[in-house]
Amino acid sequence: MSAPSSARHVTATAPGKVNLSLRVGPPRPDGYHPVASVYLAVSLREAVTATARPDGRITVGPSSRQVSLVDTTDVPWDERNLAHRAAVHLRSHLGLDPETHGVDLEVAKQVPVAGGMGGGSADAAAALMACAALWDTGLTRARLAEIAEPLGADVPFAVLGGAAVGLGTGADLTPVAARRPVHLVLLPADAGLSTPVVFRTLDELRAAGRAPAGRDVPEVDEDVVRALTRADPLALATAMENDLQAPAVALFPELSDVMDVAMDEGALRAMVSGSGPTLLLAAHSEQDALRLATAVEERTGVAALPVHGPVPGAHVL
Numbered sequence: 001m002s003a004p005s006s007a008r009h010v011t012a013t014a015p016g017k018v019n020l021s022l023r024v025g026p027p028r029p030d031g032y033h034p035v036a037s038v039y040l041a042v043s044l045r046e047a048v049t050a051t052a053r054p055d056g057r058i059t060v061g062p063s064s065r066q067v068s069l070v071d072t073t074d075v076p077w078d079e080r081n082l083a084h085r086a087a088v089h090l091r092s093h094l095g096l097d098p099e100t101h102g103v104d105l106e107v108a109k110q111v112p113v114a115g116g117m118g119g120g121s122a123d124a125a126a127a128l129m130a131c132a133a134l135w136d137t138g139l140t141r142a143r144l145a146e147i148a149e150p151l152g153a154d155v156p157f158a159v160l161g162g163a164a165v166g167l168g169t170g171a172d173l174t175p176v177a178a179r180r181p182v183h184l185v186l187l188p189a190d191a192g193l194s195t196p197v198v199f200r201t202l203d204e205l206r207a208a209g210r211a212p213a214g215r216d217v218p219e220v221d222e223d224v225v226r227a228l229t230r231a232d233p234l235a236l237a238t239a240m241e242n243d244l245q246a247p248a249v250a251l252f253p254e255l256s257d258v259m260d261v262a263m264d265e266g267a268l269r270a271m272v273s274g275s276g277p278t279l280l281l282a283a284h285s286e287q288d289a290l291r292l293a294t295a296v297e298e299r300t301g302v303a304a305l306p307v308h309g310p311v312p313g314a315h316v317l
């Protein structure tokens with residue numbers, strides 16, 4: 001990951017993710033929910049270019065070099081941006097002089113915004129990696145993943161990539177060796193869902209007895225891990241689960257109809273991705289994913305994205 005400290009630009013990339021399994025417990029006093037998640041990094045990547053500024057300012061904006069493939073209208077291009085927060089966090093973590101270590105960040109997005117695929121988290125991961133190289137820190141990817149934790153539950157995984165079990169808030173990661181690529185089709189929605197609202201809606205559904213209660217400390221679904229390590233698409237599709245599906249569908253009822261169409265077109269399984277509203281469809285093979293994507297796109301008008309995983313985590317290009 002190292003680039004010469006004299007480099008003026010460094011571009012790094014990081015992947016979006018899906019949760020093949022997401023079990024959620026009741027909220028803790030700090031508002032976060034304990035989870036047991038099986039993460040898979042997928043072949044939609046964000047890219048962040050960091051250019052050094054001697055005046056200490058940190059800016060963020062859409063890339064002038066690479067076109068974003070998704071609608072970025074709802075992305076805040078200011079200090080709320082997760083890439084911006086990542087640069088500020090790394091600089092202060094390293095004790096670098098805030099008067100001299102500035103950076104311009106340019107972001108090119110492929111991951112749907114507020115789609116439950118960790119796009120902002122991938123921007124944070126790519127920004128951390130690019131700034132770490134620009135500032136010649138020599139930090140390993142594993143160390144950067146630890147440093148990433150305060151930026152959000154999904155950020156450490158976007159740094160590490162591959163496939164992993166995530167416990168705690170999702171940031172306590174153990175890699176899973178997936179034997180062969182998993183082929184999926186993603187169906188982004190034309191509106192986003194707010195992650196905190198989806199978690200809160202799950203709590204409300206549970207309080208009303210409309211969703212099964214979660215364990216205080218959720219345990220990882222070993223069937224999903226086994227299916228991933230054995231490269232068994234049917235077993236994986238059967239075992240996949242997401243406790244956030246019920247609240248996502250309650251907030252976005254049209255998702256049910258799209259999932260029905262996908263199953264009708266031969267998806268092994270249709271499920272909400274993370275906090276939604278992006279849907280993920282499981283397929284047997286790359287060819288099957290391409291066929292399914294075309295069929296679902298024709299029937300629903302939703303632009304379908306065939307993807308695969310696991311793919312590598314954040315790295316410098």
Ligand SMILES: C[C@](O)(CO)[C@H](O)COP(=O)(O)OP(=O)(O)OC[C@H]1O[C@@H](n2ccc(N)nc2=O)[C@H](O)[C@@H]1O
Pocket residue numbers: 019022031032033034035037116118121151152153154155168169170195196199274275
């Ligand atoms: C839904 C997932 O994407 C599944 O991987 C993650 O759990 C969410 O990860 P994230 O977007 O990186 O989440 P953060 O930015 O850390 O948190 C956003 C908000 O989501 C809620 N949140 C998030 C993670 C978690 N384990 N419990 C929560 O309740 C909290 O309200 C939090 O304030």
Ligand SMILES: Nc1ncnc2c1ncn2[C@@H]1O[C@H](COP(=O)(O)OP(=O)(O)OP(=O)(O)O)[C@@H](O)[C@H]1O
Pocket residue numbers: 074075076080081082083107112113114115116117118119120121123124154192193195274275276
């Ligand atoms: N770099 C960024 N890209 C996209 N959204 C960002 C970024 N930085 C901050 N945000 C804010 O975060 C919100 C969630 O964006 P994001 O695309 O990460 O959602 P998500 O994929 O659903 O997240 P997750 O799955 O990690 O919960 C956006 O609505 C936006 O307001």
